[in-house]
């Protein structure tokens with residue numbers, strides 16, 4: 391039995407295989423519509439979500455299976471003091487696979503140790519978000535036609551943004567990736583990640599606080615929201631929340647084939663006018679999120695067409 395807690399739980403070959411299945415699903419959706427007949431997904435969301443939870447659920451329904459779960463911690467026995475381990479032991483009696491989101495870093499990993507069925511981390515605090523990474527990788531591959539030889543700008547809250555951490559950990563396993571980490575001083579990418587990537591051959595990074603000066607070099611621009619819920623102090627959030635706003639003026643400095651990604655939800659960091667630009671890929675990314683989750687669940691449930 392496999393759990394997916396970190397994107398590194400999948401080898402590069404397995405990631406590529408999931409992306410290949412996802413590509414095939416886009417062209418041949420019907421072929422997959424009964425592969426999970428009789429299977430049940432439980433979504434255990436102790437933290438808010440729109441895309442991740444609903445895309446997991448839509449994915450299982452499109453594969454022929456069914457779904458159960460809760461969307462707030464308040465509606466579960468967590469409010470009575472139940473541990474995540476006991477919760478998954480229980481839910482494992484009702485479902486074949488579990489997707490769990492939790493505000494505490496490491497909670498899905500702890501849950502997986504006692505789970506009788508596969509657990510997928512659907513976001514743990516400011517730590518990791520491996521299925522968003524599969525979404526991002528599919529989007530990059532479909533938009534750019536490659537996963538190597540890319541200059542990737544990551545902009546916004548690089549400290550608390552779990553999608554950034556997982557995506558960096560995935561991209562470092564491809565060739566010739568140059569990261570440009572764009573953030574205010576207070577929201578820089580964690581040192582542990584910089585340390586991890588600094589000695590990898592073919593991978594380089596620079597840090598800056600200026601989006602305008604960096605944007606012209608980028609093949610991918612990964613915008614992120616300042617993660618309000620991770621701040622201890624509201625004044626700091628208010629001061630930092632609008633650090634970067636991508637608008638048409640800044641986009642005029644970018645390459646014609648830039649791909650703009652954002653895990654969403656967007657607050658103010660991308661102006662609405664950018665949505666109509668051909669370089670805006672974030673709504674295509676939403677669609678890709680459902681498809682990679684279908685491919686991942688098929689793999690973990692060991693079902694085939």
Ligand code: NCD
Nearest residue numbers: 441442513553615653654655
């Ligand atoms: C992200 C998350 O939850 O980390 N959203 C998502 O899953 N698509 C990003 C965010 O909340 O800013």
